[in-house]
Amino acid sequence: MTTAEIIAIGTEIALGQIAETNTRYIAEMLTKNGIHVLFATAVRDDAELLRSALNIAKDRVRLIITTGGLGPTENDLTREIVSDLFNMPLIPSGESYTNKPQCADTLHEGTKKIKSIPSGALIIPNDHGTATGFAINYNETDIVCLPGVPGEMRQMLNSYLKIYKARHLTDDTCIATRQFHTFGMPEFEINKLIGESGVINNSIKIMTLVHDGIVTINAFTTSLVKEDALQKLDAAEAALRKTLGQAVFGTDDTSLEYAVYELLKQKNATLAVAESCTGGLVSDKLTNIPGISDYFPEGIVAYSNKAKITILHVPELCIATHGAVSPQVAEAMAKGARKVSEASIGIGITGIAGPGGGTDKKPVGLVYIAITGDNFTEVKKCQFHGTRISNKHFSANTALYMTLRFLQNHKVD
């Protein structure tokens, strides 16, 4: 199996000034193509450090993907160091300078630089930008150099992987992975149930990860034959679903909001959301899904009491009697959102996101979430313990999960 190392180049990465997202994407794509990522390294824009990182990598893996350092400035060193280290002088790539509007104006030194490649390298064209990428081979190791701009890097990585796959069609072992996303069950409980279920054996490895209340179960398997690996995953999936029941809401790329969208579509139902403490996050998550507009007419961010009263028709007395953070107000918000929008389902969320605003009786993290349909209303009391932003995310995910369960278990019109 091909082993790989990812090298992300940039001082701002080593200084922690940006969230480096390329490594994750590259790791995911390589894994999907059966490539075994052993190391990911981030290194400053420094000639000696980059040379050292490449030197170490070339001896420990068979595929190196670098990202960054291909631009026109003098901090961009990848071309020069690769050329020097592997003794392949830089030559013009022959890529046109004029087919892209960004570089049509001048043909200065920077432009020449970003179009040069080590002699003998394979050109990887950049459809979304100007810096040419390339791949070289040194002994048994392929070194693939891509830019740091995510949109450019992704397209070029995919171009390279097509070439890679064509070359390695007859290759040995493949890894297959599947993710199962769950909500509403603590991680230790899931691990306990998985342990008891007998899913884990010599051929299936399981790892759980938690994020804003979602517990994701990663199942891995390896096999010489792809079909065999997929069969093992199918068997694991059947066992997991039997054990964990409705806690499992989706696999792989399925987010909570996507699962909600799919069920809304299937049931031809519409959803309206009234948010206080989540401040629009539920609406934002839902509207990340293309096509949601047919099922999501509106969201109301009723942050002030006045907005709750005037737009959602929450009775003033209800707020005065029970307080804005109360099950009664959550329910009135859900019903108000449903009525105003004429949607099949209404959601109401009110709580104290923090860091201020908490009292002994109503501490920070207390959130009430209501869901209402034609013949059924449910209000859930939650107590979260995170920061303002994580309390918002936990609340939003709980509301989306409640919507899923509601759609699965109730008739909607």
Add this chain to the structure above:
Amino acid sequence: MTTAEIIAIGTEIALGQIAETNTRYIAEMLTKNGIHVLFATAVRDDAELLRSALNIAKDRVRLIITTGGLGPTENDLTREIVSDLFNMPLIPSGESYTNKPQCADTLHEGTKKIKSIPSGALIIPNDHGTATGFAINYNETDIVCLPGVPGEMRQMLNSYLKIYKARHLTDDTCIATRQFHTFGMPEFEINKLIGESGVINNSIKIMTLVHDGIVTINAFTTSLVKEDALQKLDAAEAALRKTLGQAVFGTDDTSLEYAVYELLKQKNATLAVAESCTGGLVSDKLTNIPGISDYFPEGIVAYSNKAKITILHVPELCIATHGAVSPQVAEAMAKGARKVSEASIGIGITGIAGPGGGTDKKPVGLVYIAITGDNFTEVKKCQFHGTRISNKHFSANTALYMTLRFLQNHKVD
């Protein structure tokens, strides 16, 4: 100056299945403490690979911070490998097993494991969890091992850095950095203006980064004396602000939404937002800021035409005549939001986020953003070229930046 390497341990990181956020935090904290991060490495939960990563790191830096692999399972290998590699047998740390509710129930093998440390190591107590951290010294290199759970790791890193600082009080050079965030000016233009301004010299290094329309200028300087470094940054800041004018909206941790919040507070103004294509993202961003509730009464996610008409009182004829994506509807939405909420300022956003819904005349990425106050209304036409989600972010940031300029340049009541 102390050189450092961060090693993040976990198969899920190398497989790209989670966004690894610890490295960024550690890099940022080390940099703030004048430590020079040269490399950041991610490695699988594999004994031989981890051993190899530690072996390489110990020869190239003077401080290694590892995160992950300290838990109770057999995949957690950090303690064992460090103990073996540096020849320091594992012994009980002596940390109490019973002072934390999470581990009060049983004292099984896993609990013993997570409380053990290499003999001679400095204990780094874990106030938020059960796994004990530790630091050892080998030749001239300190190796600090912390858990992977972010909340635990952060507290323990800060504990270690206090010890580190006490030891290195008399230490040599410090790095000082400052970030300047700009909006509305392309990166190449900013770089051109910076080049002409003379900000860059031997003592100040500049690097720009772009994210959802925000161009961040990172300025770095080093000096033997902290005050001297800060003076250099102050001079750079004055020059940058003079050159870039109102494009600069904040420094360091100031986000666009935080800058809006500060100005709303200063002017005692309130803001209401009517969103179509951004789907609640502007409201979500604003409500991430603690204290915003005094200045942000409500947001309306008017996704359907009906919601635009019934809640925001956009005239039906206006939509029929000009279409939902038009300057007229954006303006009517802004005015409607302002009127319904009685806020000082109203914002209206309507556009085509994509990937579907575009036409020749109104392509994907076309967005109209309106802002309205007592005596002034502005409508901006934007054409973005990203994915659905990035079009949402560009639109939201443009709306927030327009609000900033509006608050700076107009009287609000």
